[in-house]
Amino acid sequence: MAETQEKVVVRGLEGVVAAETSTSYVDGVHGRLYYQGYDINDIAEKTTFLEIVYLLWYRKLPTREALNRFRSEIVSEMRLPSPVVEMLKLTPPNSHPMAVLRSAVSMLSVIDPDANDVSEEANWRKAKRLVAQIPTIIADLHRIRKKKPLISPDPNFGISSNFIYMMRGAPPEEVEMNAMDLTMVLHADHGLNASTFTARVITSTLSDMHSAIAGAVGALKGPLHGGANQKVMEMLLEIGNADKVQEYIESMLENKKRIMGFGHRVYRVEDPRARHLRKYSELLCGMTDQKHLYEMSHKIENIVLKQKGIYPNVDFYSATVQHAMGIPPEYFTTVFAASRTAGWIAHIMEQYADNRLIRPTSKYTGELGLPFVPITDRK
């Protein structure tokens, strides 16, 4: 008993350094985020999602030629194998898209041509298929549920524009292309967050890449992680207009309820991703006659900051950005997943390259040495 009592439990593993990575660095004190050394503020609005996937995987920015080649390779993998489309059709219409995505990734794993090959070359092939196919799963699911024909990817678009195109059936406007690239770029990686840690734990058992991604999707689904963006939109729609914001938020805070899209385990100042998304939220809400949604968001931000000293995180303004692009709230977290697949894969490859089984220990709080009573004598 004495040995177990001496163990110090770090709840939520806060502050525990559990891996080495060069993929991204979150500077929570100064509110900065770096991808492979590049400050997100310098690259966010100047790069496409595919450029960032390339950067996170190959640790350097691509030349124009390398990017074009990479785009062709990825876009050629975007179509889903027909068993996955059939599986999507079988899912109950009210099942959550994140639950469907998690299941579809599992389905992909059993029909992947490299299913039983865990070599580095096979893993990179799987990586390309996963980052290409996950946006298509989301777009196809949406169209199946709307009883609309599926759209094939356009080889002239990258991942983000193809995602809007395949979901909506009409090519995106330039501002939407920029907004979707920005959204996906800003969600691409974020240190050792809960879903990335999940992916690394699964990888550390030398399990396969699809298992790690399916597990990561499951972790991201929760409202304390990626699921917060859907909750933000539901809150805005429930409040309805800017006049009701003050009373609603004050009552939430008085009742010690959490305001979704606020707070962060690492940032003590503003989340740098929120700043870029705030700008696009204002722009897109204005362009789509939904200025009130931006005004409500801004009002909520001021109240929560004043009363609790807490800043919005990436999920807060990504909700209105996605809503203004016509994405239904229940799909918001799947967009986060499609983007974070880039980072998950970079971490999975880092883990494979320098693996040690991740197996922490626990502090036992139960009893020891209880006398065994055979079932015939138990009362």
Ligand SMILES: CC(C)(COP(=O)(O)OP(=O)(O)OC[C@H]1O[C@@H](n2cnc3c(N)ncnc32)[C@H](O)[C@@H]1OP(=O)(O)O)[C@@H](O)C(=O)NCCC(=O)NCCS
């Ligand atoms: C992200 C989150 C889980 C981080 O939690 P954490 O590091 O464990 O922080 P804590 O739960 O210890 O919170 C510290 C304090 O801030 C408060 N707080 C944190 N987030 C809050 C929020 N969103 N709304 C209201 N209060 C919040 C807590 O109540 C606590 O206050 P107290 O000390 O008076 O009890 C948390 O901020 C949260 O639940 N946010 C809402 C969900 C969300 O947006 N998730 C997406 C993250 S990118």
